[in-house]
Amino acid sequence: MRLESSVLALGLIHVAWSTPADPLSLPKQARNDSNDGLAYSPPVYPSPWMDPNAQGWEEAYIKARDFVSQLTLLEKVNITTGVGWMGERCVGNVGGVPRLGLRGLCMQDGPLGIRFSDYNSAFPGAITAGATFSKHLLRDRGFNMGSEHRDKGIDVMLGPALGPLGRMPLGGRDWEGFGVDPYMLGQMTGAVVEGIQNAGVVACAKHYIANEQEHFRQSGEATGYGFDIAESLSANIDDKTMHEVYNWPFVDAVHAGVGSVMCSYQQINNSYGCQNSATLNGLLKGELGFQGFVMSDWQAQHTGAASAVAGLDMTMPGDTSFNTGVSYWGSNLTLAVLNGTVPEYRLDDMAMRIMASYFKVGRTVETQPEINFSSWTRQTFGYLHPASEENWQQVNFQVDVRGNHAHHIRETAAKGTVLLKNNYDALPLKKPKFVAVVGDDAGPNIAGPNGCSDRGCLQGVNAMGWGSGTSEFPYLITPDSALQQQAIQDGTRYESVLSNYEWDKAKALVSQPDATAIVFVAADSGEGYLNVDGNMGDRKNMTLWKNGNDLIKNVSSVNPNTIVVMHTVGPVEVTEWYDNPNVTAILWAGLPGQEAGNSITDILYGKHSPGRSPFSWGPNRESYGVDVLYKPNNGKGAPQQDFTEGAFIDYRHFDKVAPNKGDEGAPIYEYGFGLSWSAFEYTDLVITPRSPQPYQPTVGQTIAAPSFGNYSDDLNEYTFPDDIRRIDQFIYPYLDTAESGEAASGDRNYGSTAEEFLPAGATDGSPQPLKAASGANGGNRQLWDVMYEVQATITNTGAAMSDEVPQLYVSLGGEGEPVRVLRGFDRIERIAPGQSVQFISQITRRDLSNWDTVSQNWVITDAPKQVWVGSSSRNLPLVGNLQ
Structure with missing residues (x-):
């Protein structure tokens, strides 16, 4: 029989359901009386389904439709629900479809290499890769990382990271992204996504959206740190800022065809990121036409039916809390579809999105690679199901997937090193007589490069931050070892003191005649589940760690040729020493990965050209105008973080x-x-208008929601099979019993109907009107029409061959707008002395548009607009008007 009641636990948390006049609007400082005057996220339903004609997805859609149409309800639930934390070999696995030969998909961190593996590479942190300003290096990065994930048997690579964008300079995971400018981050992300997916792995853009700090991102984590709160932080953002800043780089990911997006832990306008219908249904799937699947961050799902109709497609790792064996989905999702709480088409669309993304990157069921590693042990043999300690077998096959990627890693880390100061031509070094290196950051971690779990310490050279976005080092070249090798090759005398606290020894060394002193200092941060020296993910201050400032001042007080190298996750305070004449050169080397020593040696000796800073260096933390929210500000409720600065972050x-x-x-x-x-000299600015067709809002309707059926009214068909042995803590799609809906779900408060708690329109599968700004793969296709082509001549007027990084900025004009915003850049390599090259950049309609909250569309205002070209956000010698 058909069940008439619904599953509990599928209720709604902190979502107001009264529909405002404009269902897509996130009005600035909007407040809702029913939600205690807090910021409000309006409901947007139903959850959009895939478009069979979306450009680039047509073939994948057909293959997914053919596959999903064969699936039973249980099989569809199986591929949408994680099997539980440590339920299988990867950090996240969903169930498979053995009947059709599909093993469960494997999801694995992360954004700089494979986490919890071996014989893999440790790439530079994304912030360092971004500092190269080189799209081709970023595309290569994506392909190399994608190929390593593919060859380990991973189906979905959990990266790149677009959120946090870097709103606050002390945000713990800022280093996982490529830079703080939305345009630059989007361009880099698009290149990386293309590379990953060309390698045959689904990329996952994360964390959607406004995930800008670690403090209070999860209430349970915060409670563990002694904060008395019951709900996770709410990032409160107005509609215009959301579109023009935080959503901007995600548009580029979607435009590049990204297969997956991971929703974030915190709330957005007081609705959790993985059940926020305004951001998932309205913005990501509705407006941007995202065709892939939305995956929850690990334990970021808070409801069952509510998150399903709000746009979540896959839950990770599957259990409500690690190792409980209980899931919001699994059998609960099976029952919710059977009783009509979650419409059949919504489950079909979940499965379609997952499988279309799988097929889009070139995978087939027949050629799916075997998983040849285990996240939970480095030994050859282990448990296939570690959570329950069952099925002992070979789980690691020690497959070396590194290829020749070390060369790329070394080049990227070198070209991502930023030369901030270089007085008296202190650099590059040319066979110096005596090199004296000082600082803990130049040496090794005595416990080994992987001696701290998830890199949760700062011992030795800081080559990556900490948390789930890390990788295991296959080796780590320290600056001390690489510089010593270079010194031996050059016949240079070389000594080092690998401590920040052995001042007497260091002073005796660097005060000797002819000593070129190189001081290595660091500052670290990472994910919030690790507390390193009182830094709960986010940094607690903007100073160098381990008395780095004092070390620099001490060395420069006795040595007139002091070179400072900083391995940091972001900006640090340099005010006390940067203009000291004895500090002749300053380098920011970011987080360079496994080739740390070789890459910094390459820059110090001029073998590569340095990069450009992907963030601003303010004189102190207060100068940025925004900071981490370190203390709750809403009693025991969700801490409220208002993004009142709007677009005015960083430069x-x-x-x-x-x-x-x-x-x-x-x-x-x-x-x-x-x-x-x-x-370099910049001359001859030429602005050439193009003549695209006038912008037309998108009109029309979607198709009706496809549904493939294959359901039975007989509950006996959905109970646990007698011929399958139940694995403890493993999440299954089967019902426990066919006696009643209450018993089947195990729900004590079973009994509410869908109409009693789901919002209006949540189950409507009829054709839906298209939004004016909408369109597959990032929005209205006319946003990518070229409006102007800008050209400038760049001439090397110096005596050395070097790279140059021209940048194009645009003024959008109008009251309340930034002075200028980045809208183009390039890295032009190996420009010879006297040589002139052309910098050419196209300005699209999107680049010149503002978001209009009334029409809910992109508009080019009548305000005068200008374009600047130069070498940084403040060195812009060329300026012209856009007619």
Whole structure:
């Protein structure tokens, strides 16, 4: 018989369901009386289904339709629900379809290499890769990382990271993204996504959206740190800022065809990220036309039916809390579909999105690679199901997937090193007589490069931050070892003191005649589940760790040629020493990965050209205008973090409050700044208008929601099979009993109907009107129409061959807009002395548009617009008007 009641646990948490006049609007400072005056996220339903004609997805859609149409209800639930934490070999696995030969998909971190594996590479942190400003290096990065994941048997690579964007300079995971500018981050992300998926692995863009700090991202984690809160933090963002800043790079990921998006832990306008219908249904799937699947972050799902109709497609790792064996989906999702709470088409669309993404990257069921590693042991033999300690077998096959990627890693880390100061031509080094290296950051971790779990410490060279976005080092070249090898090759005398606290020894060394002193210092951060020296993910201050400032000042007080190398996750305070004349050169080397020593040696000796800063260096933390929320501000309720600064973060903020170099609070080194080995002159700005068709809002309707059926009214067909042995803690799609819905779900409060708690329209599968700004793969296709082509001549007027990184900025004009925003860049390599090259950049309609909250569309305002071209956000010698 058909069940008439619904599953509990599928209720709604912190979502207001009264429909505002504009269902897509996230009005600035909107408040809802029914939610205690807090920021409000409006409901947007139903959850959009796939478009069979979406460009680039047509073939994948057909293959997915053919596959999913064969699946039973249980099989569809199986591929949407994780099997539980440590339920299988990967950090996340869903169930498979053995009948059709599909093993469960494997999801694995992460954004700089494979986590919990062996014989894999440790790439530079994304912030360092971003500092190269090289799209081809980022595309290569994606392909190399994708190929390593593929060859380990991984189906979905959990990266790249677009959120956090880097709103606050002390955000713990800022280093997992490529930089703080939305345009630059989007361009880099698009290149990486293309590379990953060309390698045959589904990329996962994360964390959607506004996930800007670690403090309070999960209430349970915060409670463990002693904070008395019951709900996770709410990031409160207005509609315009959401579109123009935080959603901007995700548009580029979707435009590049990304197969998966991971929703975030925290709330957005007081609705959890993985059940926020405004962001998932309205923005991501509705407006951007995202065709792939939405995956929850690990334990970021808070409801069952509510998250299903709000746009979640896959739950990770499957259990409500690690190792409980209980899931919001699994058997509960089976029952919710049978009793009509979750419409059949919604489950079909979940399965379609997952399988279309799988087929889109070139995979087939017949050629799915075997998983040849285990996340939970480095030994050859272990448990196939570690949570329950069952099925002992070979789980690791020690497959070496590194290829020749070390060369790419070394080049990227070198070209992502930023030369901030270089007085008296201190660099590059040319067979110096005596090199004296000082600092813990130049040496090894005595416990080994992987001696701290998930890199949760700072011992030795800081080559990556900490948390789930890390990888195991196959080896780690320290600066001390690489510089010593270079010194031997050059016949240079070399000594080092690998401590920040052995000052007497260090002073005796660096004060000797002819000593070129190189001081290595660091600052670290990472994910919030690890607390390193009082830094609960987010940094607690902007200073160098281990008395790094004092070390620099001490060395420079006795050595007139002091070179500073900083391995940091972001900006640090340099005010006390950066302009000391004895500090002749300053390098930011970011998080360089396994080739740390070789890459910094390559830059110090001029074998590669340096990069440009992907963030601004303010004089102090207060100068940025925003900071981490370190203490709850809403009693025991969700801490409220209002993004009242709007678009004014990083250089946009500095341009507003301190536009001139001498102004109080002006950045010491601006966004995009970096010295090269030569001097360059910018001339001959040419702006050529194009003539695209006038912008037309999208009109029409979607198709009706496809549904493939294959369901039975007989509950006996959905109970646990007699011929399958139940694995403890493993999540299954089967019902426990066919006696009644209450018994089948195990739900004590079973009995509410869908109409009693699901919002209006949540189960409507009829054709839906298209949004004016919508379109497959990122929105209205006309947003990518080219409006202008800009060209400039760049001439090397110096004496050395070097790379140059031209940047194009645009003023959108109008009250309340940033002075200028980045809208183009390139890395032009190996420009010879006297050589002139052309920088050509296209400005699209999207690049010139603002989000209009009334029409809910992109518009080009009548305000005057200008374009600048130069070498940083504040060194822009060429300026022209856009007619």
